[in-house]
Each structure stands twice: as structure tokens, then as C-alpha cells.
Amino acid sequence: KQEVTQIPAALSVPEGENLVLNCSFTDSAIYNLQWFRQDPGKGLTSLLLIQSSQREQTSGRLNASLDKSSGRSTLYIAASQPGDSATYLCAVRPGTDKLIFGTGTRLQVFP
Amino acid sequence: DVKVTQSSRYLVKRTGEKVFLECVQDMDHENMFWYRQDPGLGLRLIYFSYDVKMKEKGDIPEGYSVSREKKERFSLILESASTNQTSMYLCASSLSARVGGQYFGPGTRLTVT
Helix, strand or coil, X not given: CCCEEEECCEEEEECCCCEEEEEEECCCCCCEEEXXXXXXXXXXXXXXXXXXXXXXXXECCEXXXXXXXXXXXXXXXXXXXHHHCEXXXXXXXXXXXXXXXXXXXXXXXXX | CCXXXXXXXXXXXXCCCCEEEEEEECCCCCXXXXXEEECCCEEEEEEEXXXXXXXEECCCXXXXXXXXXXXXXXXXXXXXXXXXXXXXXXXXXXXXXXXXXXXXXXXXXXXXX
């Protein structure tokens, strides 16, 4: 059974730091992996989608990598800002149309 | 850009009422999903649909039903609302192709009193 774990569960950093959020999954048979951001009381916003054949995706200050064989993905946030404060979720798409979500990392960036 | 909309951001209903939550997507996606999200329990899949009039149970379908009469619209129905159905409800859609990601609506915060 596929399980997705995110470490750390919570992170508090000063503005300007470069961050790495980690996501690990137990079964490497996935179609893709998606990183989401969720603000309190809101829906999920898709940040990056990495296909199983890709190694990384970039969008602005965000970079996500995927190492399928070792069951790991990282989300790198460059030059963090207070507006980056949110919960970050990763999710894998196994051989079905459903997603398996991680437990999330709650990020706080203080000025 | 994919757009998924939900009929209400906040909803307050009484125990025993029948509740309809509506979701609409504008990207011609085949798949649509309903989740609920509760503190400490994460996102849990209630139902999903991979085509018009088709549905499959997710992890927690008890107390819910769904309807998909048109490709762009997926409704979640609480036949007789109970207080333990107070939650954040999230709708999502995706392409059925392997490359598809899921895209979420803004959520509906439902309170059952």
C-alpha cells in the first residue's frame, strides 16, 4: 500500500532563507507527483506537477525534484518570504486516477 | 488555467437536512473528486467520478451520495446531515490521462448544527 510522508511536519524560518521540504513515498510505481500549497481555510493550489519520467520542475522561486527509484521528492523554495507561509502538501498518482496525499508541512516565514 | 468552482464558501445546515454541494470545472476533465478535510486526518476521498453518470466510492462514502449528470458538474449530497459531517469539503478535477494533475476548488466549509 502506497504511503506518503512529509518531513518536517512544521518549519519556522526567517525571511530570506532557502528551504527544502521533503516528501517520501513507499512505492515507486507512480505516474506523477504533485506539490500543493494550502492557505488556512482555503482550497489546494497546485504548485508543480512532475511526471514520472522527469527529474525536476521549476516555477519562479520553486523547484521540485523527483527521484522515483529512491521514493523521494523535494520542494526547494528560494529566498523565502512571509507570503510563502502556508501548508505544503505532496501527492503521488499511482496506477489509478486517485491521489495519495502526504501529511503536509506547515511553513511559517517570519519577517 | 484550470478553474474549479464550488457553489458556496460557507454553509450552515441543521441536523437531518438534505444538503447539496455543487462543483463545476471548465477544463473538460473526465475525472472529478470530492474530499473532506479535517484537522489531524488530512484529506480523505469521499467519491469520485471518471465519466458522466459513473461514480466510485472513495475511502469514506458512508452518509454521502453523488451525482454527475453533465461532464462539468459533480454534486455531493448529504442525505441527512449529521454533526459529524461538519468539515471542509473540497472538489477537484483531473484528466484521465496519466499525465494529468488534480486541480482543486476553493472549498466549502460546512457546519451542521
